[in-house]
Amino acid sequence: MRLKGKKVLVTGAGGGIGGAITLAFAKEGADLICADLNKQSLEKTCEEAQKFGVKVLPIEGNLSEESHSSLLAETAENELNGLTTIVSCAIRDVSYLPVTQLPLKEWNDSLEVNLTGVFLLLKHSIPIIASSGGGSIILVASQLALTPKPGRAWYSSQKGALRSLAKALAVDHAGENIRANTLSPGPTADDRFFSQWSSEEEAHQNSSTLFNRLGMPEEMASGAVFLASDDSSFVTGTDLLIDGGYTAK
Numbered sequence: 001m002r003l004k005g006k007k008v009l010v011t012g013a014g015g016g017i018g019g020a021i022t023l024a025f026a027k028e029g030a031d032l033i034c035a036d037l038n039k040q041s042l043e044k045t046c047e048e049a050q051k052f053g054v055k056v057l058p059i060e061g062n063l064s065e066e067s068h069s070s071l072l073a074e075t076a077e078n079e080l081n082g083l084t085t086i087v088s089c090a091i092r093d094v095s096y097l098p099v100t101q102l103p104l105k106e107w108n109d110s111l112e113v114n115l116t117g118v119f120l121l122l123k124h125s126i127p128i129i130a131s132s133g134g135g136s137i138i139l140v141a142s143q144l145a146l147t148p149k150p151g152r153a154w155y156s157s158q159k160g161a162l163r164s165l166a167k168a169l170a171v172d173h174a175g176e177n178i179r180a181n182t183l184s185p186g187p188t189a190d191d192r193f194f195s196q197w198s199s200e201e202e203a204h205q206n207s208s209t210l211f212n213r214l215g216m217p218e219e220m221a222s223g224a225v226f227l228a229s230d231d232s233s234f235v236t237g238t239d240l241l242i243d244g245g246y247t248a249k
C-alpha cells in the first residue's frame with residue numbers, strides 16, 4: 001500500500017498506459033479522480049479500479065477546455081478533500097507527417113490538448129496540491145522526445161516541451177513541497193501502438209528495443225508508482241525513461 005493516503009488525478013485514464021497506472025495506483029491504496037474524453041473506456045477502467053476498495057471518481061471531458069480542468073480541481077477539493085498527485089497521460093494524436101505536410105489545424109489540435117491542456121490542468125490543480133501540503137506531478141512524455149521517428153515532429157517537439165515543463169515546475173514549486181518529473185515510456189503494448197501494425201506479433205517484432213518486445217503498460221505503471229510514492233522523495237526535475245533500451249543503441 002505504497003500510495004495509501006495519496007489523492008491522485010489521472011488524465012487519459014481510459015487509455016492503455018493511463019488505465020494501467022490507474023489500476024496500479026488503486027492497488028497501492030490511492031484515491032483517484034480519473035479523467036478521459038472516452039466515457040466507455042473511462043468507466044471500464046474505473047469499475048476495475050473500484051474493486052480495490054479505494055475511492056475512484058470518473059470524470060468525462062475534453063482537456064482542451066478550461067472548464068474541464070477547473071472541474072477536476074474542484075472535484076479534488078470537494079470530493080477528495082485535497083490533491084497530492086497529478087499523472088498527465090492523455091494524448092491527442094494527429095497524422096504522422098513531416099511539418100511540410102502537416103495541416104496547421106492538426107498542429108493546433110494536438111497542441112491544444114498535449115501542451116495547452118497540460119498547462120490548464122496544472123494551472124488549476126497545483127494550488128490544490130500546494131494547499132494539501134505538497135506532492136508529485138508526473139507528466140507522461142516519450143522516448144521519442146530523444147530519438148524522433150519520421151513524421152512525428154509534432155509529437156517529439158511536444159514531448160520535449162513536457163520534459164522542459166517538468167523541470168520548470170520543479171524549480172517554481174519546490175518551495176511548496178511539490179516535485180515534478182516526466183515519465184518517458186518506450187514503445188508499449190496497447191491498442192494505440194498496435195493500431196500502427198497489422199498484428200500484435202508484428203508490433204513486438206518492430207519494437208526496436210533491446211529485448212525485441214514492447215514494454216507492458218504495467219511496466220510503465222511501476223515507474224509512475226515510484227514517482228508518486230515517498231520512495232522518490234528526493235527525485236525532482238528529471239525524467240524516468242522506461243524504454244527497454246530503445247534509446248541506448
Ligand SMILES: NC(=O)c1ccc[n+]([C@@H]2O[C@H](COP(=O)([O-])OP(=O)(O)OC[C@H]3O[C@@H](n4cnc5c(N)ncnc54)[C@H](O)[C@@H]3O)[C@@H](O)[C@H]2O)c1
Nearest residue numbers: 012014015016017037038062063090091142185187188192
Ligand atoms: N503507447 C506507447 O507506445 C507510448 C510510448 C511512449 C509514450 N506514450 C505516451 O503515454 C501516454 C499514454 O499513451 P497510451 O498509449 O496509453 O494512449 P491511449 O490512446 O491508449 O490513451 C490516451 C487517452 O487520452 C484520451 N484523450 C485523447 N484526447 C483527449 C482529450 N482532448 N481530453 C481528454 N482525454 C483525451 C483518449 O481518450 C485515451 O483514452 C501518452 O502521453 C503517450 O504519448 C505512449
